Amino acid sequence: MSAEVVLQTEPVGRRNEHLYFALRNPKVVIGLVVVLALLLLGLIGPFFLSDSPNEYVGPKSEAPSGEYWFGTTYFGQDVFTQFVHGLRSSYLVGALGGGIAFVIGLTIGFTAGYRGGMVDEVLNMITNVVLVLPALAVLIVISSYLEVRGVVSQAVIIGVFSWPWVARAVRAQTFTLRNRDYVDLARLTGKRSPQIIMREIMPNMASYLLMSMILLFGGAILFAAMLDFIGLGPSNAVSLGTMMQQSMAWSSLHLGMWWWFIPPGLAITLIVGALYITNVGLDEVFNPKLREM
Amino acid sequence: MGRYFRRKLLIYGLTFIIAVSINFAVPRLMPGDPVARMLTRNSVANLESSEAMRGYFNDLFGLDVPLWKQYLNYWAALFQGDLGVSVFAFPAPVSSVVADALPYTLALLLPSILLSWVVGNALGAMAARNKLLDNGALPIGYVLTAVPYMWLAILLAWVGGILLGWFPVAGGYSFALTPAFTWTFIADLFHHWFLPFLSLFVVALGGWAIGMRNLVIYELESDYSNYLQALGAPNRLVRRYAFRNAVLPQITGLALQLGVVVGGALVTEVVFAYPGLGSLLLNAINNQDFFLLQGILLFIVIGVLVFNFLADVVYVLVDPRTRLGLEGGQS
Numbered sequence: 001m002s003a004e005v006v007l008q009t010e011p012v013g014r015r016n017e018h019l020y021f022a023l024r025n026p027k028v029v030i031g032l033v034v035v036l037a038l039l040l041l042g043l044i045g046p047f048f049l050s051d052s053p054n055e056y057v058g059p060k061s062e063a064p065s066g067e068y069w070f071g072t073t074y075f076g077q078d079v080f081t082q083f084v085h086g087l088r089s090s091y092l093v094g095a096l097g098g099g100i101a102f103v104i105g106l107t108i109g110f111t112a113g114y115r116g117g118m119v120d121e122v123l124n125m126i127t128n129v130v131l132v133l134p135a136l137a138v139l140i141v142i143s144s145y146l147e148v149r150g151v152v153s154q155a156v157i158i159g160v161f162s163w164p165w166v167a168r169a170v171r172a173q174t175f176t177l178r179n180r181d182y183v184d185l186a187r188l189t190g191k192r193s194p195q196i197i198m199r200e201i202m203p204n205m206a207s208y209l210l211m212s213m214i215l216l217f218g219g220a221i222l223f224a225a226m227l228d229f230i231g232l233g234p235s236n237a238v239s240l241g242t243m244m245q246q247s248m249a250w251s252s253l254h255l256g257m258w259w260w261f262i263p264p265g266l267a268i269t270l271i272v273g274a275l276y277i278t279n280v281g282l283d284e285v286f287n288p289k290l291r292e293m
Numbered sequence: 294m295g296r297y298f299r300r301k302l303l304i305y306g307l308t309f310i311i312a313v314s315i316n317f318a319v320p321r322l323m324p325g326d327p328v329a330r331m332l333t334r335n336s337v338a339n340l341e342s343s344e345a346m347r348g349y350f351n352d353l354f355g356l357d358v359p360l361w362k363q364y365l366n367y368w369a370a371l372f373q374g375d376l377g378v379s380v381f382a383f384p385a386p387v388s389s390v391v392a393d394a395l396p397y398t399l400a401l402l403l404p405s406i407l408l409s410w411v412v413g414n415a416l417g418a419m420a421a422r423n424k425l426l427d428n429g430a431l432p433i434g435y436v437l438t439a440v441p442y443m444w445l446a447i448l449l450a451w452v453g454g455i456l457l458g459w460f461p462v463a464g465g466y467s468f469a470l471t472p473a474f475t476w477t478f479i480a481d482l483f484h485h486w487f488l489p490f491l492s493l494f495v496v497a498l499g500g501w502a503i504g505m506r507n508l509v510i511y512e513l514e515s516d517y518s519n520y521l522q523a524l525g526a527p528n529r530l531v532r533r534y535a536f537r538n539a540v541l542p543q544i545t546g547l548a549l550q551l552g553v554v555v556g557g558a559l560v561t562e563v564v565f566a567y568p569g570l571g572s573l574l575l576n577a578i579n580n581q582d583f584f585l586l587q588g589i590l591l592f593i594v595i596g597v598l599v600f601n602f603l604a605d606v607v608y609v610l611v612d613p614r615t616r617l618g619l620e621g622g623q624s
Contacts, residue, residue: 269440
C-alpha cells in the first residue's frame with residue numbers, strides 16, 4: 001500500500017520540481033513568452049482583421065502608418081493582415097510537420113533500439129540514407145509536381161523527410177536502456193513491447209524528447225519558409241515565406257519598401273530563435289549540472 | 294577501416310539509388326499529367342520545339358513499355374549522361390545547362406562552408422568557459438542559426454546593395470562585361486560574389502560556434518582534462534587537447550549539415566539572382582521544366598554524397614581509432 005503511494009507521488013514531485021525551475025529560468029520564460037505571444041497574434045488576429053489577406057484594401061506601396069500598421073504592398077494589400085495570417089500557417093506547418101517527423105522518428109528509433117538485430121540493421125540503414133539525402137532538394141522536386149499545394153500537404157512532406165536525426169538519437173538512447181533491470185522485470189511480467197517502451201523506456205528520455213520536438217518544430221518552420229520562398233508555397237494561402245517571395249518578385253528592395261520584407265523574416269527569426277533559447281533553458285532545467293548557481 | 298568504408302559506401306550507394314528512384318517515381322505517381330502541363334505551357338511559344346519534345350517524351354515515358362522496363366531505361370539513360378533536354382533552355386541538354394551553373398554554386402558553397410566551419414569552431418572554442426565572450430557570442434549564435442537564409446540575404450542586399458550602394462545586388466557579373474579572363478572581369482565577379490558568400494558564411498557561423506562551445510565544455514569536464522589540470526598542465530595545453538577531441542564530432546556534423554547548407558545556398562542565389570543552381574532551379578520551377586529540375590536534384594545528391602565521402606576520409610585521417618578498427622567513427 002505505502003509502496004504504491006510512493007510510486008504515485010514520486011513522478012508528480014519531480015515534474016513540479018522541473019516546472020519550478022522552468023518558471024525561474026529566464027531563458028525558458030523569455031523564449032516561451034515570445035513564442036506564445038506570436039502564436040496568440042496568429043490565432044486571434046485573423047478574427048479582427050480581414051478574412052482574405054490578399055484583398056486590395058488601401059493605397060499602393062504605403063509606408064507604415066496608424067491605419068496600416070505594417071504599410072501596404074505594391075498592390076495595396078495590408079501587410080499586417082498578411083503577416084498575421086502568415087504567422088498562423090507558419091505555426092501550423094511547424095506543429096504538423098514537426099509532429100509527423102517526431103512520430104516517425106520515435107517509432108523508428110524505439111523499434112530499432114528495442115528490437116535490435118536484423119530489424120535494427122534495416123531501420124538504421126534507412127535512417128542513414130534519409131539523413132544523407134539533401135532534404136530540401138527532394139522537397140522541392142516533390143512539391144513542384146503537386147498541382148495544388150496546401151499548408152497541410154507541405155507539412156506532411158516536410159515531416160516525412162526530417163525525422164532521421166531524432167530516430168538516431170532515440171535509437172542510441174534506447175540501446176543503453178533496454179537491458180536495465182527494471183526493463184527486464186517488466187518483460188518478465190509479460191507486458192507487451194509497446195507498453196514497455198511507453199511506460200519504462202520513454203519516461204527516461206522525456207526531457208530529451210521534449211527538446212527534440214522543439215527543434216523539429218523550428219526546423220519545419222524554416223523548411224517551409226524556404227520552400228515558400230522558391231515559389232512552392234501553398235497556392236491559396238498566405239505564409240511568411242510567400243510574403244518574402246512576393247516582396248522580392250515585385251522588387252521591393254529597389255523601391256525601398258522595407259516594411260514588406262522585414263516583418264515576415266523577423267517573425268520567423270523570432271519564433272525559431274525563441275524556441276532555441278527555450279531549448280537551452282530547458283536543458284538547464286533538466287540537467288542540474290548546467291544550472292547557474 | 295575496411296568495414297567502416299564499406300558500410301559508408303553502401304549507405305551512399307543506397308542513397309543514390311533512392312534519389313534516382315524518387316526522381317523516377319514522383320512524376321509517375323503524382324496526380325495530374327506533368328507532361329501535358331509541360332507541353333501546353335510551351336506549345337504556344339515554340340511549335341517546333343514542342344513537336345520535338347512530344348516525340349522525346351513519348352520515347353522516354355513510353356507508356357506502352359511496362360513500368361519496370363521504364364525504370365531500367367531510365368537508369369540506362371542516366372549512365373550515358375543523358376538527363377533529358379531542358380525546356381527552358383531548349384534545345385540544350387540538361388547536363389550542359391547544369392554544368393554551366395555549377396561553378397557559380399561551388400564558388401559560393403565551398404568557401405562559405407569551410408570558412409564558417411573554421412571560424413565558427415575557433416570562436417566557439419574561445420567562448421567555452423569564458424564568461425565575457427560566452428555571454429556575447431551565445432545569443433548572437435542562436436539568433437544566427439534561427440535566421441532564415443533568404444531573409445539574411447535580403448537584409449544584406451538591402452543594406453550593402455541599396456542603402457550603402459557598395460555592392461551589386463543581382464547577377465554573377467555586370468551585363469556590360471563579357472566573360473573573359475581579364476582582371477576587370479575577375480574583379481567584377483568577386484564584387485558580385487561577395488554578398489551572397491557573406492550571407493551564407495554568417496548564417497552557418499552561429500551553429501558551428503554553439504556546437505563547438507558545448508563540445509569543448511563537455512571535453513573540459515572529462516577525466517583526462519581534470520587529470521591534466523591536476524598535474525598542473527597550463528590551461529592552453531588542456532584546451533588544445535579538448536579542442537582536438539571536440540573537432541571530431543564537428544567533422545561528422547559538417548557532412549550532416551551539408552544538405553541544409555546546399556538548400557540555403559539555393560535560396561540565397563535566388564535572392565541575389567546569382568547564376569548558379571538556385572536561380573536555375575527557380576527558372577525550372579517557373580517554366581515547369583521537370584527534366585531540368587530532376588537533373589539539378591541529381592547533381593545536388595551526387596555533390597552531397599561526394600562531400601560526405603570526403604568527410605569520412607578526413608575523419609579516418611584525423612581519428613586514429615577508426616583507422617585501427619576500434620570504436621570511434623559513428624556510422
